[in-house]
Amino acid sequence: INCVCKLSEDRIASTSDDKKIFIWNLRTKQVVSKLTGHTTAVHGLVQIDEDIIATYAQGAEVIIWNWKTPQKLQTIQIQSGHGERGISFHCRRGLAIGMKDYSIRIYPNPINSTNQFIQLPKEHLSDVFGLQYVNENILISV
Numbered sequence: 001i002n003c004v005c006k007l008s009e010d011r012i013a014s015t016s017d018d019k020k021i022f023i024w025n026l027r028t029k030q031v032v033s034k035l036t037g038h039t040t041a042v043h044g045l046v047q048i049d050e051d052i053i054a055t056y057a058q059g060a061e062v063i064i065w066n067w068k069t070p071q072k073l074q075t076i077q078i079q080s081g082h083g084e085r086g087i088s089f090h091c092r093r094g095l096a097i098g099m100k101d102y103s104i105r106i107y108p109n110p111i112n113s114t115n116q117f118i119q120l121p122k123e124h125l126s127d128v129f130g131l132q133y134v135n136e137n138i139l140i141s142v
Helices: none
Strands: 003-008 011-015 020-025 030-036 042-047 052-057 061-066 071-077 084-090 094-099 104-107 131-135 138-141
Touching: 003 042, 011 042, 020 042, 042 084, 052 084, 084 138, 094 131
Parallel strands: 084 131
Antiparallel strands: 003 011, 011 020, 020 030, 042 052, 052 061, 061 071, 084 094, 094 104, 131 138
C-alpha cells in the first residue's frame, strides 16, 4: 500500500504498486470496488469532493475518478519524463502536483481539465515529494 485516504464514514481508498485503487468498506473490512486504468504503480490519491478522487501514478498521469460509480472521468497527462511526486487539492485553488523537475503545477479545474495548468516558479533544489494546502492562500511543499 502506497497511500490511504478516508472517503466517508465507512469507506477508505488505498493505492499500490499493482496499478489499482481499492475502495474498502471499513465495517466489513472488505474491498467493495477496484479502480483500474493506471499503467504503472499508483503512488498517491487525494479526495476532490464527496464522490471524486484524483490518483497519480509513477510516470506521467493523474486520473480523476468517481469512486462511487466507479468511473474514470478524466486523465491528465503530465509531460513525459517529468513525472509527479506529490499531490494536494483545495476547492478554491485546484489540484497541486509536485514534479520531478523541481516545480509545482496547479490544475485549477481538474474535473474538466483540458490539461491547462499554472506553473509555479521553481523554488525547490530537488524533487517536490509532498504537498499540502493549509488554506486557499498557503500551499506547503517539501
